[in-house]
Amino acid sequence: MIFKNKLIKLYYLIPIxxxxxxxxxxxxxxxxxxQQPLIAPSESKENIVIHEPIQxxxxxxxxxxxxxxxxxxxxxxxxxxxxxxxxxxxxxxxKTGGTDRLVHSIGIQKQLGFxxxxxxxxxxxxFKQFWNGRAETLEAQADHSILSGNAMGVKSWLEVVSKxxxxxxxxxxxxxxxxxxxxxxxxxxxxxxxxxxxxTPNSRFDQFxxxxxxxxxxxxxxxxxxxxxxxxxxxxxxxxxxxxxxxTFGLLGDYFGDxxxxxxxxxxxxxxxxxxxxxxxxxxxxxxxxxxxxxxxxNGSAATLEEAIKVMAKYQLGRQLPQTDIDxxxxxxxxxxxxxxxxxx
Numbered sequence: 399m400i401f402k403n404k405l406i407k408l409y410y411l412i413p414i415x416x417x418x419x420x421x422x423x424x425x426x427x428x429x430x431x432x433q434q435p436l437i438a439p440s441e442s443k444e445n446i447v448i449h450e451p452i453q454x455x456x457x458x459x460x461x462x463x464x465x466x467x468x469x470x471x472x473x474x475x476x477x478x479x480x481x482x483x484x485x486x487x488x489x490x491x492x493k494t495g496g497t498d499r500l501v502h503s504i505g506i507q508k509q510l511g512f513x514x515x516x517x518x519x520x521x522x523x524x525f526k527q528f529w530n531g532r533a534e535t536l537e538a539q540a541d542h543s544i545l546s547g548n549a550m551g552v553k554s555w556l557e558v559v560s561k562x563x564x565x566x567x568x569x570x571x572x573x574x575x576x577x578x579x580x581x582x583x584x585x586x587x588x589x590x591x592x593x594x595x596x597x598t599p600n601s602r603f604d605q606f607x608x609x610x611x612x613x614x615x616x617x618x619x620x621x622x623x624x625x626x627x628x629x630x631x632x633x634x635x636x637x638x639x640x641x642x643x644x645x646t647f648g649l650l651g652d653y654f655g656d657x658x659x660x661x662x663x664x665x666x667x668x669x670x671x672x673x674x675x676x677x678x679x680x681x682x683x684x685x686x687x688x689x690x691x692x693x694x695x696x697n698g699s700a701a702t703l704e705e706a707i708k709v710m711a712k713y714q715l716g717r718q719l720p721q722t723d724i725d726x727x728x729x730x731x732x733x734x735x736x737x738x739x740x741x742x743x
Contacts, residue, residue, distance in 0.1 A: 451626070451635040454604035455520065455686070455736060461595050468571055469592025472585060477561060478544055480551035481506050486543070486589065490518035495690030495743065496596065501698030506551040512663040514698035517691045519738070520684060522594035524641040529680050529696040530667045531644060536590035537583075555582035598687060598736030598743060606733070614733055621730030624723045629715055638684035639734065647678050647695075650716030653709070654678060657699065664697065687735050687743055703728050 476485045489503040490496050496517035503511040513529055527539035544550045562568045562580050572580040605613035636642045654660045667676035693701050700706035711719045735743055
């Protein structure tokens with residue numbers, strides 16, 4: 399009987415020991431894998447990325463170059479607007495960091511917009527478009543902008559399509575690239591394809607991420623260290639140092655109460671969802687090329703990087719930063735300026 403009981407116990411014990419062994423083996427393999435250096439999926443293994451919460455922008459993207467060329471022409475085409483005077487480039491000037499550097503952009507009939515225009519550079523990597531995230535894609539973003547009453551003022555895509563069909567150059571160009579020629583969807587596709595080509599790789603910080611230690615000075619590395627230690631990187635992370643999540647503006651302080659003059663457009667994502675939790679919630683902006691894209695925030699209220707950092711520290715982190723640390727962080731942010739078509743912005 400005693401021997402039989404031992405056999406029964408052993409019968410139940412063996413599967414447990416086997417499971418424990420399997421868990422240990424796979425757990426050890428997973429641990430070993432997580433200790434390996436990160437490698438960007440689109441990069442060669444020669445470009446090893448060190449352990450960081452930020453990834454480098456790919457050095458190359460595969461895009462239809464013919465559509466990129468057509469999209470570039472359309473991006474700078476004022477005939478997309480109702481008065482034939484405003485183009486996408488009017489608010490997103492590629493020579494000034496992909497923005498117009500105005501607090502609020504100027505649309506048709508010199509109407510002022512309601513928010514600050516974000517940069518179009520690297521917008522193809524954003525998880526959503528616009529400050530309040532109302533567009534899921536660049537195609538949808540183009541649709542919103544062209545049909546916007548105070549931006550381009552077009553009431554219907556029919557008037558845009560009929561206008562472009564009158565120009566033999568465009569009619570022929572579209573027919574070469576799209577079987578159905580000039581349509582609203584094809585116009586949006588071409589513009590979005592061009593905008594996806596506006597990526598800016600190979601910043602000095604990207605070089606640092608790929609293992610080139612001397613790409614940054616010691617002060618710039620210290621600035622990056624401060625950026626992480628203060629918690630800025632909790633929202634400004636990923637490939638764009640932002641652009642991949644929503645966050646409340648004023649987590650640890652009443653920014654809008656202190657700022658005053660609250661408008662409908664300060665309500666952020668609440669205007670889209672109607673959810674009280676989304677009041678004052680905005681897409682976290684990318685910090686790529688940030689030294690070129692002032693003024694800052696959705697309302698363009700911060701004229702300089704120093705001012706923007708102080709506001710973020712007070713209302714998002716609940717603290718006041720020493721000036722020396724602010725200066726170091728700015729030095730780091732200057733390393734985020736990339737290249738467009740092989741030339742520094």
